[in-house]
Amino acid sequence: MPRHGYIAAPILGALWLLIVATTIAVAMSFATGQAFRPAVGFSLVWGAALGLALVFWQGSKSAAALAALALFGSALTPVGPMIFGPDVAGATWAFSAAALAVVLVVSLRQILAGLRFGAVNRHEFEEAAIRFLTGFGYIFFTAIVLIPFYVMVMTSLKSQQALLQNPLDFGLDLSRGWGLLRSYYELFADFNFGRYLWTSFFVSVLTVIITLLFSIPGAYAVARLRFRGRAAIGRSILLIYMVPMIVLALPIYIAFSMTGLRNSITGLVMIYPVTTIPVALYMLQGYFRGLPAEVEEAGLMDGLSRLAVIWKITLPLSLPALASVSLYVFMIAWNEFLLAFMLLDDPSKFTLTRGIASLNSSEIPRQHLMAGAVIATVPIMALFLGLERFMTKGLTAGSVKG
């Protein structure tokens, strides 16, 4: 039975030290490009010992300080929880050992907080396990989300030789000064990215406007007015969600080839809103349904027409929903790749995503591609972080489209 402090604590301690050592090794490797790695066996042994010690002297601050010191000392020897490559400088070595010791002892004390050395009940045991899993979850999710974006930004700032020499070294050579941004400069100067940025922005904004113009009346009709076929329409909107874009893209490609709309922004602006109208209509009708009908009825009684009611009462009341929908539609249009890729061949008419796709060739260095990716990601991220509240609401308001 693990339900004794002297069994549970060493197990949790061993696993936790392994996790922390791996995390610090990966973080240090990515930051400096030098060799760090966790020593699995020694990590488990040291972790078990520390777990046992911390739970034996539960709550004692001096015991914790002593444990941290012991771990720091061990990390400087060959039998510590981390192995350092020969190229690691003394200061970096000491820094990572200290970070390991402090982070581990502080977090392990919290994980083991409710445990006793002897028998523990189910609650105490499970709570410790949950604290362990929570800690692991935070590290895991933050790492998997951050690492790709970190790599994206840092690669765009590096030079080709530096990249090939040590792919792990993301340290920045600050002496290059503005030279760090060379990839960006070249993208804007030689690859026309300023124009692509503008095209993408223009197409996205136009898509938002057209989508709203079409979906607001439709959503209102589905949400408020009574007519035969209302339920059927509500359902077919969802069905349209499920038609894959590639199935539609093929006939659209054929039709556009024959009518000469291929390679034109007009063609793109004609297609994009239609892919977003069903989503927008679905989100908006859900919101309209939630508004009190009495206010609108009062408006009708006072002699407003239906359209005036929509304009003067419903829309001002649903501004937050309109913001969510606009953001969401903007995001879809901004990120759209498939149609832009299939319909645009002329480099002067590329959207940003199409422009980045054209950078994916062996002749163009990687850091240009990554700089392009950063240019496409930053505006949508900024918009998203600034209006995160609307975004989360908009995403959960019935739109699961991905």
Added chain:
Amino acid sequence: MAPEPPKGTGPLQKREARLAWGLLFPTLFSVALVVILPLLAIFWISVKPVGLADLRATAPIVRETLRGRGQDLQIEYRLRNSSQTDPIKGVTLTDVIPPQFTLGPVAQPCVLTGRKLACDFGDIEGGFRTRLRIPVTISGDPAIAEDAMAQSPPTITGTADNILTNFSFTFENFARVFDSSEFYSVLGVTIFYSVFGTIGALVMGLFAAMLLNKSFRGQGILRGLYLFPYVAPVIAVAFTWVTLFDPFSGSANALLIQMGVSAGPINFFGERPLALIMVTVFEIWRYFPLSFLFILARMQSIDTDMYEAADMDGASPFQKFWYLSLPQLLGILSVLFLLRFIWTFNKFDDIFLLTGGNAGTRTLTVNVYEQAFAVSNIGAGAAVAVVIFFCLLLFSFLFFRFISREEGL
């Protein structure tokens, strides 16, 4: 006799219905144009022998030039069929001759009436080309005359059989799709990708939602952060993954080698079973935020009274999760499963950008593109699209049959 309530639809009701259809009209019209029409077109194309080259319609082409020098001048019409194989019926050429020109004798098949030259070539074969020279004399400045000639270009008409609109049908596309040994491996890959991609994203989303289902400082920041993979443009993150896992200059390989996990570089997106696993992992990574968001929203709406009652009864944390939270979440989980399954099944961009459908990662949707554009057989691509469509019809049927009642989605 008591007065009866009115039956049928009254004028007010009719007006309301008319208004509703009026408001819905723009949406319905545009959706019909861009969704329904292409769907019908896909069915039509899937039974036709269409290649990429057939998209340029067969037509007669003519070029007019003035040849010779001095007084020995000729107007030359060069005529050809744009297609090497398809005939064109009833080809006629007409041209208005400017007044500066005086034509010499006009040979068959042309007739000159007044200033109007008309030539009837009848039906021409594929690959047909001919030259027609008519001697001519010019009065006045030759430069002006030449300009005048350029001002009146000849018009040419003729009807060619368009493969897209004629009535020749074939089942070869479907036969080709189903006969190829590849088809079943493509189907298998699609199912693997959809099932594991969906389940993985749901489990990860559930885990992430449990992490953030308590309030602490920085919760908002973490929630925003965890949505990044979903919000960023697919092309940006896909290329980042390709860069990260590159066998030669990728950081992931460098890290694995340095940590002693692998002896040499691993070609993550180029080896056979690994590439499929990697695209599935990418799918999970990119879409866990979505499940996370929905599950979190549902979690926060669960009544806390229940948990208090469970605490009174001495339920442990795992018991509370297993017997209280999970049953409450089952509705949203099943809805998410079906919707995500359908959309993962439909996904094209991700795999296309990561591997281009190579190394055993070709799903049905990538196959549409592959057949239509790489093999240049639009008909076969459309046939694959029809197969996808019927799969989806089945899924949507299941969706409405079993799920939509649960969450009112």
